[in-house]
Amino acid sequence: MSxxxxxxxxxxxxxxxxxxxxxxxxFGLRTIxxxxxxxxxxxxxxFVTHPILQQEIFGRTFQNPVGLGAGFxxxxxxxxxxxxxxxxxxxxxxxxxxxxxxxxxxxxxxxIEDQSIxxxxxxxxxxxxxMLERLKKLYFFDYPMGINxxxxxxxxxxxxxxxxxxxxxxxxxYGDYIVINISSPNTPGLRDLQNETFINAIFKMAKEITSxxxxxxxxxxxxxEDAITLCKTAVDAGAAGIIATNTTIDYSLTExxxxxxxxxxxxxxxxxxxxxxxxxxxxxxxxxxxxxxxxDSAEEAYRRIKAGASLVQVYSMLVYRGPALIKxxxxxxxxxxxxxxxxxxxxxxxxxxx
Numbered sequence: 001m002s003x004x005x006x007x008x009x010x011x012x013x014x015x016x017x018x019x020x021x022x023x024x025x026x027f028g029l030r031t032i033x034x035x036x037x038x039x040x041x042x043x044x045x046x047f048v049t050h051p052i053l054q055q056e057i058f059g060r061t062f063q064n065p066v067g068l069g070a071g072f073x074x075x076x077x078x079x080x081x082x083x084x085x086x087x088x089x090x091x092x093x094x095x096x097x098x099x100x101x102x103x104x105x106x107x108x109x110x111x112i113e114d115q116s117i118x119x120x121x122x123x124x125x126x127x128x129x130x131m132l133e134r135l136k137k138l139y140f141f142d143y144p145m146g147i148n149x150x151x152x153x154x155x156x157x158x159x160x161x162x163x164x165x166x167x168x169x170x171x172x173x174y175g176d177y178i179v180i181n182i183s184s185p186n187t188p189g190l191r192d193l194q195n196e197t198f199i200n201a202i203f204k205m206a207k208e209i210t211s212x213x214x215x216x217x218x219x220x221x222x223x224x225e226d227a228i229t230l231c232k233t234a235v236d237a238g239a240a241g242i243i244a245t246n247t248t249i250d251y252s253l254t255e256x257x258x259x260x261x262x263x264x265x266x267x268x269x270x271x272x273x274x275x276x277x278x279x280x281x282x283x284x285x286x287x288x289x290x291x292x293x294x295x296d297s298a299e300e301a302y303r304r305i306k307a308g309a310s311l312v313q314v315y316s317m318l319v320y321r322g323p324a325l326i327k328x329x330x331x332x333x334x335x336x337x338x339x340x341x342x343x344x345x346x347x348x349x350x351x352x353x354x
Contacts, residue, residue, distance in 0.1 A: 006321075006322025006323065006324060007322070009322075013025065014110070014112075017106070018108040018117075019105065019107070022072075022108070026073075026077060026078055029085075030077060032084055033081040033084065042085065043084045046084065046085050046086035046323050047063075047083060047084070047086050047327075048326075048330035048331055049063040049088075049330075050334050051344075052338070052342070052344055052345060053065060053088075055345060057288065057310060057311070058176050058177055058213050058240070060144045060176050061144075062088050062311065063088050064086075064330045064333075065305070065309075065311045065312055065330075065333070066086070066087060066301065066311075066312055066313075066326050067087050067088055067089035067144075067311060067312070067313050067314075068082055068087050068090040068091060068314070069313035070091045070093050070146075070315075071094065071119075071148075073090065073092045073093075074092070074123075074124065074125040075095075075126045075130060076092045076095075076131050076135060078090075079138060079141065079145060080141060082143070085326060086323055086326035086330065088144070089146070089176075090145050091145070091146040091147070091179065091313065092131070092145065093125070093131075093149060093150070094125065094148045094149065094150040094181045095127065095128060095131045095150070095167065096123050096125055096128070096149075096151060096152045097152055097155075097163050097166045097167060098128070098152050099127035100125065100127070100153055101124055102122035102123060102125075102186075103120050103124075103186060107119060107120040107121055107261065108120075108121065109258060111256045111263070111265070114253075114254045114256060114265065114267050115266035115317070116254070116263055116264060116265030116294075116316065117264050117265050117319060118257060118261050118262065118263050119186070119247070119262060120186050120258075120262070121186055122186045122187060123150050123152075123153065123184065123187055128167060128171075132171075135174045135175070146175055146176060146177045146178065147177075147178050147179070148178075148179040148181050148217070149167040149168075149171070149180065149181060150163075150181040150182070150184065150187065151164065151187070153187050156189075157189050157192060160198070161198075161202060164202055164205070164206075168205070168206055168210050168214075171210075171212075172210035172211075172212060177212060177213040177214070178210070178212050178213070178215070179215045179217050179243060180214065180215070181246075182194055182198070183217050184246055184247070185219070185246075185261065186261060186262060194218065194219065194222070194230060195230075196229070196230065199216070199233050199237060200233065203238040203239055204237060204238070207238050213241065213288075215239060215242065215243055215288070215290070216234045216239050216241075216242055216243070217242075217243040217245075217246055218231065218243070218244050218245060218246065220244070220245035220246065220250075220271050220293060221248055221250060224274075224275060224278035227244075227279060228283075231244075231283060232283070235286060235287045239287060241287050242279060242283065242288075242289055243290040243291075244275055244276045244289070244291060244293070245268075245271075245275055245276065245293045246293075247261075247262025247268065248264075248272075249262060250263070253267045253268075253271070264316040265294055265316035265317060265319075265320070266296060266317070267294070268293045268316075269295070269296065269300065270294075272292070272293025272294055273291075273294075273307070276289070276304060276308070279308070280352065280353065281307075281308075281352075284349075284350040284353045285353075288311075290309060290311045290312070291308075291309035291311075291312050291313070292312065292313035292314070292315070294316075294317070295317065296314075296321065297328070297332065298328060298329045298331070298335070301332075301333060302332075302337075302348070305333075305345065305348050305351075306348055306349075306350070306351040306352045307350070308349065308352070309349065314326065314329075333345070
């Protein structure tokens with residue numbers, strides 16, 4: 001169960017096409033989830049909880065603040081495995097009303113020199129009905145979970161609200177929060193919905209349909225002042241929180257990038273942090289903030305927490321570091337909090353602005 005065991009597995013996975021490797025990793029997670037003795041053993045090794053890390057958010061107990069970002073578990077197939085590898089919560093999706101295959105392959109690339117991933121997946125998923133069936137089987141599963149929703153590729157901008165309405169109605173009895181995804185770069189025209197008119201309309205509609213917390217996820221490529229204005233509009237319209245950020249289309253970050261799709265991982269770290277910091281300065285204390293984008297250490301997670309994040313998410317860095325990363329972040333956070341004299345993580349959240 002050592003860190004190096006994943007490094008050995010990674011040598012095999014990295015010989016495979018990235019999408020094939022993803023599928024194989026998912027098969028391993030499902031296998032663990034269906035073997036109780038193995039599940040307990042793995043969870044005992046990786047899962048970290050401590051009173052200093054526990055938080056009550058959205059009426060649920062989050063045993064630690066590190067969760068899985070959207071995009072890995074598009075169809076809700078690995079939910080029961082996430083606590084096993086140390087995650088304090090998970091976010092499934094992005095799910096669309098109708099099933100769709102996503103963009104043409106190849107559409108997932110490792111930028112190994114940069115410890116990053118570039119994807120042009122395009123919301124490939126099995127759709128609303130399949131996800132509902134998955135969720136119905138989790139009736140007794142007690143674990144914080146968000147549902148990330150998006151419009152179908154062929155749905156026009158004018159009809160986009162209809163897709164989101166369909167999804168709000170479908171999932172209003174499931175999960176602990178819903179995330180509006182209008183920030184992926186891989187669905188044509190989706191980012192054009194990042195405007196005040198659409199934000200006001202979608203949150204007005206959401207409040208009429210569901211009592212669940214509804215959050216907005218934004219792109220890292222906006223100017224800070226535009227992002228702040230958009231997020232303030234969302235909060236005023238009823239958003240329960242902001243997730244920052246999605247992947248970037250700033251291909252100048254590396255000479256290894258393709259000219260399409262979104263980049264995540266280490267290349268995104270500073271860009272994501274700087275935008276999150278700007279948002280934290282304006283919105284800390286006014287709404288819940290979740291930070292995601294290139295978080296690869298306890299120190300980076302702590303930097304986001306002090307900038308205002310109550311929770312952080314990881315995804316791409318798991319490809320390079322494995323589940324040991326989650327354990328390292330949580331154990332490191334305990335040490336960093338205690339070193340700074342904090343009795344609870346809530347004292348450190350937004351410390352930069354107190």
